[in-house]
Amino acid sequence: MRTNVKLLSLIALSCSVLFSCQTGKRDTKAPEDKVYMYIGTINPKTRGAIPVIKVPGGSVGLFPSFTPGFTDMYVADKIYGFPIGNGSLMIGTGDTKKGIRANASTYDHDLETATPYYYQVLLEDPGVNAEFTVTANTIVFRFDIPKDQRYDLLLNMPKNASFALKDSSTIAGSSTGRNNAQNFYTLQLSRPCQSFDQTADGWSIGFPASPNGETLEVKVGISPENADRATDFIAQEIGTMTFDQVKQKAKKAWNEELSLIKVKGGTEKQQELFYTTLHRTRALRMGNVWDTYRSAYPLQSLIKPEDTNKAIREFIRKYEETGWLPSSGAMIGHHSTAVIADAYMRGVRDYDVEKAYEGMKKNALQATMIPWRDSGYVTELEQCYFDKGFYPALPVKKGALVPAAVTNDINEKMPYQVRWMPETGVKEWVKEVDSWHRRQSVSVTLEHCYDDWCLAQMAKELGKEDDYTLFMKRAHNYRNLFKPSIGLMAPKSADGEWIEPFDPKYSGGFAGEAYFAEGNSWVYTWHVQHDVQGLINLMGGKEKFVRKLDELFSTSHRMDKLTFLGQFPDMTGLMGMYCQGNEPVFHIPYLYNYAGQPWKTQKKVRQIMDLWFDTDPHGISGDEDGGAMSSWYVFSAMGLYPQCPGRPIFDIGSPVFDEVSINVGNGKTFVIEAKNVSAQNKYIQSATLNGKPFDQTWINHSDIVKGGKLVFEMGPRPNKQWGSSPEAAAPSMSAPENE
Known part of the structure; x- marks a missing residue:
């Protein structure tokens, strides 16, 4: 069996970060490294505090969607997706089932990294290491897919949403949420998709299996104005930067923001x-x-x-x-x-x-x-x-x-x-x-x-x-x-x-x-x-x-x-x-x-x-x-x-x-x-x-x-x-x- 070295190294890093946090011995040199994202997520009254990953002053902010009904999110047993605008994105492997709940995945906080600018978790059921980072108006996802596994991106959206495949690696659409808040989206895939099907919950974007496994990156631009503006955000805020470069830029932004008070x-x-x-x-x-x-x-x-x-x-x-x-x-x-x-x-x-x-x-x-x-x-x-x-x-x-x-x-x-x-x-x-x-x-x-x-x-x-x-x-x-x-x-x-x-x-x-x-x-x-x-x-x-x-x-x-x-x-x-x-x-x-x-x-x-x-x-x-x-x-x-x-x-x-x-x-x-x-x-x-x-x-x-x-x-x-x-x-x- 082929060992996913990148995945294991990410898991080891995640465990190291969490262990050092628990023992009080983690490196605290930079302000953004001192932030504990899950503070207050178990609440004595109603629902716990909800963390958010965004850049300072940014319009886009997100954190995983955990089991519905769990008001204390830290003890929720599953991740149901990653919010984007009025909907969410999730990934499934193999014979992906239909519906949001069917594709929810177990996870482990010990195999997770959560910072103000970056999130990583092992989705245990599909066996996918998932990561994301952000700019002011975009999200960049990175998924490590196991070998010999076909997979689907699941775009879960309100029933009033409308999406279309512009080409094999570009999807555009819009949706309306609470208080008639409208969002326009552009999704740019690092690999061409094999299929694009509408489901009861949204859209399923299918990809073929790879004998060696692969990494899929998804850039998501979001705008309240129009789809062209969402596309422009990707070009302007990400451009030719790699995932890690976007991540480091977001980290630097938080270091500057939090360093306003030393x-x-x-x-x-x-x-x-x-x-x-x-x-x-x-x-x-x-x-x-x-x-x-x-x-x-x-x-x-x-x-x-x-x-x-x-x-x-x-x-x-x-x-x-x-x-x-x-x-x-x-x-x-x-x-x-x-x-x-x-x-x-x-x-x-x-x-x-x-x-x-x-x-x-x-x-x-x-x-x-x-x-x-x-x-x-x-x-x-x-x-x-x-x-x-x-x-x-x-x-x-x-x-x-x-x-x-x-x-x-x-x-x-x-x-x-x-x-x-x-x-x-x-x-x-x-x-x-x-x-x-x-x-x-x-x-x-x-x-x-x-x-x-x-x-x-x-x-x-x-x-x-x-x-x-x-x-x-x-x-x-x-x-x-x-x-x-x-x-x-x-x-x-x-x-x-x-x-x-x-x-x-x-x-x-x-x-x-x-x-x-x-x-x-x-x-x-x-x-x-x-x-x-x-x-x-x-x-x-x-x-x-x-x-x-x-x-x-x-x-x-x-x-x-x-x-x-x-x-x-x-x-x-x-x-x-x-x-x-x-x-x-x-x-x-x-x-x-x-x-x-x-x-x-x-x-x-x-x-x-x-x-x-x-x-x-x-x-x-x-x-x-x-x-x-x-x-x-x-x-x-x-x-x-x-x-x-x-x-x-x-x-x-x-x-x-x-x-x-x-x-x-x-x-x-x-x-x-x-x-x-x-x-x-x-x-x-x-x-x-x-x-x-x-x-x-x-x-x-x-x-x-x-x-x-x-x-x-x-x-x-x-x-x-x-x-x-x-x-x-x-x-x-x-x-x-x-x-």
Whole structure:
């Protein structure tokens, strides 16, 4: 039997890479070699994170399609194909069966290589070693075919697809996917095919057997415009390059992208986590701005502002096309406003600012706030927000039977299903609100008043004083839902009455969605990013604020954990009621900075990084979505965080590396040095900025992009004098009240 030397060498290399990864001894010299592609692919909540192989900024991205129905892809037993546009490509040998499922293949992670720019796996059933790499708009596949085996490329496409054989080695066609997204394709084969047949699932491209085996390369160009453009992409982006040359070019692109931030020191795992999370947040499409406005976009605006400009220009294009700026997808808030305002305030302004403002204002005044609903109308719910300053909850009918789980007297014997859906006794009358589109009244109020603050900042910058006055008034709306008797946010009905009974841990039904978005009152009370000092004032001063913040991290759900997560499946990564697995909490650990106790921020962010991130399939504690959670780790590991997008500053946490060098463009670098830093030495003792004493818990974006050096002296115990004075806290909308 002939031995496929190339295949065995690839397998050996794959095993070596994986083994060294598992033992923590792999070569980590280049940033792209530190990336673990399968992070978070086993998820404690819904589906795991999905890896993607693409070049930075590229339009084409893919990863194998694993067994359908496996939400935790790492443990899936088979590969069903390799996605291309709206369909997928697979290979079969011998008497290839018809249908996608029939040609799925078993595989072994120990015989696999996955990097940001290249993928290789042994498809065990057909005995084919499969590889691919990418350019911005193309994919190059390479398949090693065993000897004496005829084989078929299986092009699995939607039923609306159309493909034709242009010549024996060129195929062109198109297909339409979800949201009417159309793609045009050109496939160029390195060998002429023997047959081209349509099947129930797409097309089968047949090749004859070779007595010595052979290697087939397939170049795929993809364009949303037309097939000629897809062909042009192959010529322009691949040309005469070999597979390995394309691969090396993609590797170089990722090395340049990830080297925008260079780290020294820390543990090997911390470096791998840093570059893994940096890769994810730079590789994923930031489509749903509900989560990515928080830290993914501010990170992009810092290291790749041209990409933020491009994204905002696309927002504006959609506004001109549809009449609405993108909202928050399947969530709440009009957070394209936050993205634009944050970019503008950071000096990222290469777009039509007046047109952007026009769309932001229209969203704020004319679009529905009902979660998951498309923009375009105003109901009585929005009118209540406009007139009374809060989004109303469905009232509770007096005398209605409410399950004990929403009272302070928890009956542990009550079936958990009863806890999920507390009855209000009142039928919903707003037709746009249903079991899928809940009111989420407290969260809607808080997220929209933050957006209003962002819009007010833009209005002020653009000299629109009347708009500034209006939206600044609305930016205070969070105060209307603060309930002094519990010291937390709570829902009100349209008549201004508090909803009773109300429990800040359990009320709201499944996912808390009667009043909250994927959480409870303990989570959303802190969603006043623009006015932390105002929240401190409401709570009665800094000491009471800190006690309440401490209580967040120590409050137990007092029931079986699975029962609690059955009602609140998004509250994963729990530390008390704090849930690192969901984006609305990201800024909360940094709030101690505003109350004169920054050492608690330093301790908490270190603890969260250690507990809830890892370089394995379990390494992300909740929904990753568009790279939002990864961006939290990137910032926090550097010792910074954009607590309030729209205010061009970064809050200071606790860096984990000896040195971080950030390429801020124009030939300038900003360096963060942490002397004596270690797992124990997590507390800031003192700091200097460009050689001058630095005693505040925040830094201006402008100071960073000018280039310079921020130096921290780190130690094992808190220096409670550093950053604790009232003047050291970052700005807020409100001024401190007498305490």
